[in-house]
Amino acid sequence: MERVLSYIDAIREATDQEMQRDLSVVVFGLDVDDPKAIQGTTRGLMEKYGRERVFGTPLSEDAMTGAAVGMALAGLRPIHIHIRMDFLMLAMNQLVNVAAKSRYMYGGQVRIPIVVRSMIGKSWGQGAQHSQGLYSFFMHVPGLKVVAPATPYDAKGCLIHAIRDNDPVMYIEHRILHFQKGPVPESSYTMSPGKARVTVKGRDVTLVGISYMHSECLRACRYLESIGIQAEVIDPIWLSPLDIDTIAASVHKTGRLCIVDNGWTTCGASAEIAALVTERLQGVKDVRVRRMGFAPVTCPPTPLLEDLYYPNGRTIASAAHDLVTGTHNGWLPDERLDLQEIEFRGPF
Amino acid sequence: MNERVYRSLYRIRRVEEEIARIYPSDKIKSPVHLSIGQEAVSVGVCEALRPEDVVFGTYRSHAFYLAKGGDLKKMMAELYGKATGCAKGKGGSMHLVDTAHGVMGASAVVGTTIANAIGYAYALKLQRKDSLVVSFFGDGATDEGVFHESLNFAALKSLPVVFICENNFYAIHTSLMYRHKSTDICALARAHGITAERVEDGDVLAIHEHVTRAAKALRDGSSGPFFFECLTYRLMEHVGSNEDFHLGYRTRQEAEPWIRNDQVKRFASMIDGERRRRIEAEVEAEIQAAVAFAEESPFPEGEELFTDVVEG
Numbered sequence: 001m002e003r004v005l006s007y008i009d010a011i012r013e014a015t016d017q018e019m020q021r022d023l024s025v026v027v028f029g030l031d032v033d034d035p036k037a038i039q040g041t042t043r044g045l046m047e048k049y050g051r052e053r054v055f056g057t058p059l060s061e062d063a064m065t066g067a068a069v070g071m072a073l074a075g076l077r078p079i080h081i082h083i084r085m086d087f088l089m090l091a092m093n094q095l096v097n098v099a100a101k102s103r104y105m106y107g108g109q110v111r112i113p114i115v116v117r118s119m120i121g122k123s124w125g126q127g128a129q130h131s132q133g134l135y136s137f138f139m140h141v142p143g144l145k146v147v148a149p150a151t152p153y154d155a156k157g158c159l160i161h162a163i164r165d166n167d168p169v170m171y172i173e174h175r176i177l178h179f180q181k182g183p184v185p186e187s188s189y190t191m192s193p194g195k196a197r198v199t200v201k202g203r204d205v206t207l208v209g210i211s212y213m214h215s216e217c218l219r220a221c222r223y224l225e226s227i228g229i230q231a232e233v234i235d236p237i238w239l240s241p242l243d244i245d246t247i248a249a250s251v252h253k254t255g256r257l258c259i260v261d262n263g264w265t266t267c268g269a270s271a272e273i274a275a276l277v278t279e280r281l282q283g284v285k286d287v288r289v290r291r292m293g294f295a296p297v298t299c300p301p302t303p304l305l306e307d308l309y310y311p312n313g314r315t316i317a318s319a320a321h322d323l324v325t326g327t328h329n330g331w332l333p334d335e336r337l338d339l340q341e342i343e344f345r346g347p348f
Numbered sequence: 349m350n351e352r353v354y355r356s357l358y359r360i361r362r363v364e365e366e367i368a369r370i371y372p373s374d375k376i377k378s379p380v381h382l383s384i385g386q387e388a389v390s391v392g393v394c395e396a397l398r399p400e401d402v403v404f405g406t407y408r409s410h411a412f413y414l415a416k417g418g419d420l421k422k423m424m425a426e427l428y429g430k431a432t433g434c435a436k437g438k439g440g441s442m443h444l445v446d447t448a449h450g451v452m453g454a455s456a457v458v459g460t461t462i463a464n465a466i467g468y469a470y471a472l473k474l475q476r477k478d479s480l481v482v483s484f485f486g487d488g489a490t491d492e493g494v495f496h497e498s499l500n501f502a503a504l505k506s507l508p509v510v511f512i513c514e515n516n517f518y519a520i521h522t523s524l525m526y527r528h529k530s531t532d533i534c535a536l537a538r539a540h541g542i543t544a545e546r547v548e549d550g551d552v553l554a555i556h557e558h559v560t561r562a563a564k565a566l567r568d569g570s571s572g573p574f575f576f577e578c579l580t581y582r583l584m585e586h587v588g589s590n591e592d593f594h595l596g597y598r599t600r601q602e603a604e605p606w607i608r609n610d611q612v613k614r615f616a617s618m619i620d621g622e623r624r625r626r627i628e629a630e631v632e633a634e635i636q637a638a639v640a641f642a643e644e645s646p647f648p649e650g651e652e653l654f655t656d657v658v659e660g
C-alpha cells in the first residue's frame with residue numbers, strides 16, 4: 001500500500017527530514033511557532049529542533065528577508081515562511097536586489113541558499129490583498145528559482161531540493177492545495193528544477209495548469225472526455241527554470257495549447273510559456289494557443305464575481321473545446337457534482 | 349456626551365455580535381476580524397473628531413468605520429458581498445471605506461495605511477486645512493519598518509496626524525513580548541520626537557480627552573504629531589466569530605480584568621434606565637434594518653467584475 005499524506009504533512013515531513021539531516025537548516029517567519037503552525041506545516045518542529053533553529057519573527061518581512069540572506073552568507077540554509085504571497089511585496093528589495101544578484105555581482109564568490117515559502121489564498125472573500133499569485137514577478141528575475149508544486153508528492157520532493165539548492169528558491173503554495181492528499185514516500189527524495197510532468201496523456205489539446213490550476217485542468221480533462229476530446233495535461237512544477245521541452249513536445253503532437261495560470265495573464269507565466277512554445281515550434285508546426293488566468297482585475301471578495309474571476313474546470317474545458325474544434329459556439333459543460341472536488345492521483 | 353458615547357459603543361458591540369450570530373450561516377463570506385472588547389478606542393478617538401477629519405485603519409475595520417460615521421447599511425451589505433455595499437462588494441470586511449464620512453479605507457497588509465495617513469496629513473498641511481488625520485493600527489504594525497519610517501517623516505514635517513496604536517497585546521497569537529525586547533511602544537514614538545502617551549485602562553473618556561486636546565493643538569498648528577498607545581483587549585479570535593481561549597496562547601484569566609472593565613457595560617450603568625432602553629431599541633432597529641437591507645440587496649452583476657480597475 002502506498003502511503004498517503006496531505007500536502008501539509010508532506011511539507012512538514014520534508015522540512016523535518018532536512019532539519020534532521022543538515023544542522024544548518026533553520027526555519028523562521030511570522031507565526032511559524034504559533035498554535036496554528038502555518039496550517040500545520042511547521043507543527044512540532046520547534047519542540048523537536050529548539051527555538052534557535054525554529055522561531056517566529058516580528059512583523060518585519062523586509063528585514064527578515066535581508067536577515068535570511070545574511071544567514072545564508074554565513075553558511076545557514078534558512079527557510080523563510082509567509083502565510084500569504086501578498087506579503088512578499090514587502091520583501092522585494094532583499095529578494096530582487098540582493099538575494100537574486102549576490103552570486104553574480106560578487107563574481108561567484110558567495111551563494112544564497114534560501115527558501116522562501118509563501119501561499120496563495122483563494123475564496124471566502126480573501127479579496128484584493130490575500131489572493132494574489134505573483135510568482136511571475138520572480139520568474140522575471142535572473143538568479144531566482146521558482147517552483148509551484150501542485151501535489152503532496154511534489155511538495156515534498158521539491159521542498160527537499162529547494163533546501164539543498166545553493167541558490168534562492170521561491171517555493172509557492174496554494175491554500176486549496178494544502179488540503180490535497182496523495183501518495184508520498186516516507187524516504188527522502190528530490191525533484192530537480194526544470195522538470196515538468198505529463199499528468200494525463202492525450203492527443204487533441206495540451207493543457208498546462210500552474211499551481212492550483214493544475215487541479216482545474218484535470219477537471220477540464222474529464223469534462224472533455226465526455227465529448228470525446230482527449231486532453232494532455234502538463235504540470236510544469238518548476239516555473240524557473242521552466243521545462244519547455246516537455247511542453248513543446250506535447251504541443252508538437254497536439255497542435256493546440258491552452259495555458260491556465262493561477263495569476264493574471266499579462267506578462268505572466270502563461271505569456272512566457274506561450275512565447276517559448278511559439279519560438280520553438282514556428283515553422284515546424286501550426287499551433288493554436290489560448291491563455292487563461294485571473295480576470296484582469298483586482299480579486300473581488302463577493303462570491304459571484306469571485307467565481308467569474310477564476311478559471312475553472314468548465315471554462316477551461318470550454319476554451320479547449322473551441323481550440324480543438326476551431327469554433328466559438330459557446331459550449332460549456334453542465335457542472336458535474338462528481339467533478340467538484342477531485343483528489344489528484346498522479347501516475348508516478 | 350455619555351449618551352452619545354454609549355450609543356456608539358453599544359452600536360458597535362451589537363453590530364459585531366450580530367455578525368458573529370450570522371456568520372455560521374455562511375452568508376458573510378468574508379474574513380471578519382471583530383473588535384469586540386476594543387470598541388472604546390475607536391469611540392473615544394472618533395467622538396473627538398469633526399466630520400471632515402479622516403481616519404485610516406486596518407482589516408479590523410468595523411469599529412472605527414462605525415465610530416467615524418460610516419454607513420451601517422452599506423457596511424452590512426459589503427460583508428454580504430452585495431452590490432449596495434460600501435465598496436459594491438469589491439472590498440469585503442477587511443477594506444471598509446466611506447469617504448463621505450472620512451473613512452479612507454483599510455488595508456489587509458499590516459502597517460500599510462500608516463504611510464497613507466501621513467501622506468494625507470501632508471496634503472492637509474499643504475492645503476492649509478485645519479482638519480486632521482487619525483491613523484489606527486495594532487501593536488503588530490509597530491514591528492514593521494513602515495511604522496518607523498512614517499513616524500519619522502510625520503515628526504520631521506510636523507504633520508497634523510494622531511497615531512493610535514491599539515495595543516491588544518497580540519499579533520494573531522504572538523504576544524508583543526515575543527516580538528519586542530522593549531515593549532514600551534510610546535518610547536518608539538518618543539525616539540522619533542513625537543509626544544506620546546499610554547492609556548492603560550481602556551477608559552473611553554480618557555482616550556477622548558487625550559485626542560480632543562491633541563486635535564486642538566493640531567488645528568492650531570501649535571504642535572504635532574501626537575501618538576497614543578491605547579491598551580485594549582480582543583475578546584474573540586483573531587479572525588472569525590468564536591472565542592479562542594482553548595488555543596492556549598492566552599488564558600481566560602488574562603481577559604477577566606478587561607471583561608470587568610467592559611466600557612459598554614460601564615456606560616450602560618451610567619445612563620438612566622428609560623433613556624438607555626430607548627437608545628438600545630433605536631440601535632437594535634437600525635441593526636435589523638441594516639441586516640434586512642443586506643439580505644435583500646442584489647449581488648453585483650457579472651459585468652461589475654470589470655469596472656473600477658481604472659477610470660472609465
Ligand SMILES: Cc1ncc(C[n+]2csc(CCOP(=O)(O)OP(=O)(O)O)c2C)c(N)n1
Nearest residue numbers: 087408456457458486487488489518519520
Ligand atoms: C505585512 C503583513 N504581514 C503579515 C500579515 C499577517 N497578519 C495579519 S493580521 C496580523 C497581526 C497584526 O497584529 P496587530 O497589528 O497587533 O493587529 P490586531 O490584529 O491585533 O488588531 C498578521 C501578522 C499581514 N496581514 N501583513
Ligand SMILES: [Mg+2]
Nearest residue numbers: 486487518519
Ligand atoms: Mg494586536
